[in-house]
Each structure stands twice: as C-alpha cells, then as structure tokens.
Amino acid sequence: MARLDIHSLAKRYGDFYAVRDVSLSVADGEFLVLLGPSGCGKTTTLRMVAGFIEPTAGHVKLGGTDVTLLPPWKRNAGMVFQSYALFPHLTVAQNVAFGLEMRKLPRADIDKRVDEALALVRLGGHGGRLPRQLSGGQQQRVALARALAIRPDVLLLDEPLSNLDAKLRQEVRVEIRELQRQLGLTTVMVTHDQEEALTMADRLVVMNEGSVRQVGTQRDLYERPTDRFVAGFVGRSTFLEGAIEAPGRFRTDGGLALACTGSGSGRGVLALRPERLQVAAAPIDGLDNRLSGTVEFVSYLGALIDIHVRLSPADRLVVQIANREGGFTPEVGQSVHVAWPASAGLVFTE
Ligand code: ATP
DSSP states (O other), X not given: OOOEEEEEXXXXXXXXXXXXXXXXXXXXXXXXXXXXXXXXXXHHHHHHHHTSSOOSEEEEEXXXXXXXXXXXXXXXXXXXOTTOOOOTTSOHHHXXXXXXHHTTOOHHHHHHHHHHHXXXXXXXXXXXXXXXXXXXXXXXXXXHHHHHHTOOSEEEEESTTTTSOHHHHHHHHHHHHHHHHHHTXXXXXXXXXXXXXXXXXXXXXXXXXXXXXXXEOHHHXXXXXXXXXXXXXXXXOEEEEEEEEETTEEEETTSOEXXXXXXXXXXXXXXXXXXXXXXXXXXXXXXXXXXXXXXXXXXXXXXXXXXXXXXETTEEEEEEEEOOTTOOOOOTTOEEEEEEOGGGEEEEEO
C-alpha cells in the first residue's frame, strides 16, 4: 500500500472546468470518500488518479512517485467502475486476470492471484462462469476481485454500489470496508450517497462545482461545516434567511431576533439542525431561543418524526423528534412552542 497525493489537479473541457485546483492527501491504508452532487467532478478526479483522463494541470503522486502522465496499467491503481465494466464474453477468472495479463505476469502467478482474489470476495469456484450467469452483487464482487488481483497501491471505487438494491448495498458496504481494513488498502471511493459516505469513510471530501468545499471526518463536517453548501449536503439543515444584526444576534427576514453562533456581518443564513431543536405544547424554559408557531406539516418516518413549524410569514423550520412511547406528537394546525440553544444555530454570511 502507499499514500496518495493529489496536487492542484484540474481538468478543463473547452471553457468549462470539470475539476479545478483539487489538492488532497490520502494516508496509507486510509479510506477517503469523495462526496458531492451529480456533476461536481468526483468521477473526473478519480479517473485522473487512475490514469483514464489526462489532467489539464496538477500532479498525482502514488507512494511519492509522480504518476501523472503514466497510462493506467503502468500505475498500480485498481479501479472498480460504476457499471462494473466486466467483459461479457470472458469468464470470471479471465476478467480477474485481465489486469495481470496487461502487466505481463507469468501464467502461474496470474492463476494464483486470480484464485486469491476470487477467494477474498467469496467467489471461489465461480471462475468458470460468464458475468451474465452471476447476480448484480456477484458481478460487483468480480469487479472488486479484478481490482484487488493487481495488488494495487490504491483502490479506486466509482459509485461501486449504485446498481445494487438497498439491502444488498448495506451488506456490500460492510464487506468492502472489512476487506479494505484487512488488506490495509489505501482507498478512494466516489459517491453522491450521503449515508454511504458517512458509513464507510475514515475521512470525507465534499465537492461542488469542480472544487473541494471541505475535508474532514464525519463529525467535522456535521458539527463544523465551513459553508452553507456543506451544511445542507451533510446532514440536514433548515436555513432561515436574514442578516447578522449584532455579534451573536441574527434577524430573520420574517423579523425574528435569534441568538446564534458564528461571526461576520451583513446578510446570510442561519442553519439549524432539525434534531437540535425542541418542540412542546407549553413554553420551553432555559434555552436561548424560545418561539411559538403553528404546525404546517408532519412527516412520520418511523423512528423519527419531522415537524414543520411556521414561525412567521417568512420563516418556517423543521424540528425532528424521536418517536418515543407516549412522546409529544403535534398535529397539523396546532400551536406549539419551539426552542433551541444559541449553539445550535450556525450563521453563514454571503
Ligand atoms: P456523477 O455523480 O453524476 O457521476 P460526477 O461528480 O462524478 O457526477 P463528473 O463525471 O466528474 O461528475 O463530471 C463533472 C463535470 O464535467 C460534469 O458537468 C460533466 O458534464 C463534465 N464532463 C465530464 N466529462 C466531460 C467531457 N468528456 N467533456 C465535457 N464535459 C465533461
């Protein structure tokens, strides 16, 4: 295994930057996830690391060696594609052997490594089948075996679970993560699925419009998002529009004066995490912000309940409560009290 360093990587198509100035380091054995909405440049970044796309600018270093201009088969990166990209006319074993043949390994070594890789993904005995004779989950594991067979310095996963059904996806997540730990594989995975990213990553990189917006652990991103985009993309937030009136004081466009954290001045948004707010039929004492409002919408999510409360003509927020036996569940149209500490509100100025 090896560390991966990406320096000021960029990819331009005509006037459009698919990726701009991305710098990242992935430690030896670390599982890094690139998370962001569709089209933000995740796949392009991963493909530049793999060698399938030539960067417009910047460098990729694997184990300290600059591999920016090497073709894919000359850099030791194992890639799993979203579509699996298995060769349909080749058997499972031949698919797994492909990268080894490109690297011109002796036949005996190839056979040994194919067997090892198939055993790792629990597909021993399936080597003679064709991809179409396998389930989606098994095909995905063949793609993983093919990437592992080359004993990669870095494993690159491009939305590897997106073609699996929800239940299988949860199982394969755990399998991949356990295998990655067991082998100590330096790994970069791309996904737009927040839950998948949070479950699997050691660290996450949030991207938008070709740029890195924030890098950190799950807790860093959730507790200390650096901008509105991250606050809305990782976890949920209600955003109230308005302006900072004085330090620690936010005035919403609907006229509410709220205690908050965050510095700056001028217009901005107050971001509130739904689960940090409280709702009750009676006034709630002891918290910095105490307001009343009317319930406009309730969504029952099983373990959790979302309550949408109108605080002013311009201000509506979501409070999320746990679905507890005998707990308070307001109904649409009911008047309620909402409260939260100043620390639950983060302001982002424009
Ligand atoms: P998704 O989750 O949908 O796969 P992504 O974050 O992986 O999205 P990329 O595939 O990296 O996004 O694409 C980033 C941007 O670059 C997109 O706007 C895409 O349309 C554009 N793009 C990608 N490849 C090309 C190309 N060959 N020519 C022109 N534009 C491209």
